[in-house]
Amino acid sequence: MNTEKQFYVSPRATKIMRIFWKAAGADHYLLQQSTYGDQIKYVCLGGIIIATGVMAAIAGGYAFYTIFEPKGNAIDSFRTVSGIAGNYDQTHWPTALKALVFGLIWGLIIFNIDRFIVTSTGKGDGTEAITKKEFVGALPRLVMGAIIALTISKPVEIRMFKTEIDVALHEKQIQQQQSYKANIDSVFNGQISKKESQISPFLERLKQLNAIGDTLQGRINYEISHGGCSDKCQEFKQQFLKNDEAKNAIKNDPEYLAVKQQLDDLEKTRKQKLDESDKVAAGLDGLLERIKLAHEKAGWVISLFITLLFMTIELTPIFFKLMLIKSPYDYMEENVKELLKAQQGIEIKHNYYPEKEGIERDLVINHEVIRVLKEKIQILETQSELSATAIHSWKEKKKEDIAGNPENFIKEDQA
Structure with missing residues (x-):
């Protein structure tokens, strides 16, 4: 049982x-x-x-x-x-x-x-x-x-x-967008105002010529509707053509064209910057x-x-x-660790020696390492002794060869 x-x-x-x-x-x-x-x-x-x-x-x-x-x-x-x-x-x-x-x-x-x-x-x-x-x-x-x-x-x-x-x-984001637009306006408005003041005389003159052209066209239409184009009608047409030439001269003026181009570029750049306000505000996210x-x-x-x-x-x-x-797990874990150390020939002497600062240190002795080291030392020492014996025997043999045939080891110089 x-x-x-x-x-x-x-x-x-x-x-x-x-x-x-x-x-x-x-x-x-x-x-x-x-x-x-x-x-x-x-x-x-x-x-x-x-x-x-x-x-x-x-x-x-x-x-x-x-x-x-x-x-x-x-x-x-x-x-x-x-x-x-x-x-x-x-x-x-x-x-x-x-x-x-x-x-x-x-x-x-x-x-x-x-x-x-x-x-x-x-x-x-x-x-x-x-x-x-x-x-x-x-x-x-x-x-x-x-x-x-x-x-x-x-x-x-x-x-x-x-x-x-x-x-x-x-x-x-709204505050950021408004602030960005205000900054853009403050940067570009001054430059745009300066260009507008430069182009203003040209625009005023064009406005006047447009008004004159409209008046002349009205008179021409009136004359045609009341009996055909008389001498006076022809005179109005000549004045209308001169008015158009004056307008074209202004529109083709290099200074007018340069300022107009600069103003258009500023307006375009300003619009592009303002269109980026949504992207700038979104970047806050x-x-x-x-x-x-x-x-x-x-x-x-x-x-x-x-x-x-x-x-x-x-x-x-x-x-x-x-x-x-x-708990039992901890003790079993410690037991396994100790068994592994013992199996590998590792010995630890706890608090074996104090260091310079007075802290106790463990002494770790690796017996397996010591065994291998001792074996290695003995092998090297034996090899050294055997090498010394071999050299001594070789030396004695050479001495005997020299004693028997010295002429083989000495060469005389011939004049």
Whole structure:
């Protein structure tokens, strides 16, 4: 009869749980043998990390879309995109697809940073209390987490208050447009007035000649209607032709033509600049301006609350790990690490020696490295001894050869 009984069987982990464990950087092999409490702790930890990555992807994609979407009036029902009128509320799909790709990449970046921050954060002293030393050690990770929380919270904030931001932005766009038009008018009106004063005498003379021409044409018509064109009618026609010649002389005057051309160019340039007022006002619709308006409309309290909310989500895993009480999983993990070190011949003597500043340091002894090093030293020493023996034997043999046949080693000079 088998009397051995397992007093506890670890729950079977689902595929979703293993994904969350992997996100939290936990060892799924050890967790499968650990308690249900340990399994749930790392599921929650991984869930927070994955959720942060998803939120970062959404926020990053929305920020990218806000920056690169076609600009226009903030509350107009229609805007023109590449010359084609379209509904403002409709999605601009080319930009949306780019934003989707960017959002996925950004989410993965934040996910990996978060995962590194959490997995590199130790468990402190194994108690619920967060000591000053633990907090100082985690401070760089807390700063990085706070920065990540800010990058996530701002795009979400401007999306939450989009309606209020659009109204306020529309008012600023109108003010920007009016201010731009006033500046353009102030720049061009002085130059146009100067050219108008130069061309005014020519225009006045043309006006007079036009009036004279109209009078002469009326008299000619009167004479023709009352008996045909008499001598007096011919005289009126001669005067009419001279009047036309005078008008043509003015119209072909080089000074008149030059001033008229300059005036036309100024009017054309002024009209082009005024037509750009919509584009200038639309340029105000940027991410930075929307963030400013979100702060103005929401107020610093609500804005701070949203930021703190995302900071809480982002920093919770770090504080969570510092507050964890050691559990069976932690002891099994430490056991595996010690076994691996022992298997590789690594010995650590904790607080073995103080450094110059008085801080206790661990002594790490790599026995496998020492063994290989000793073997290498012995091989080199043996090779050195063998080389010395070979050289000595070669020397003795050469001496015997010289003693037997010295003439083979000495050549006399012949005159």
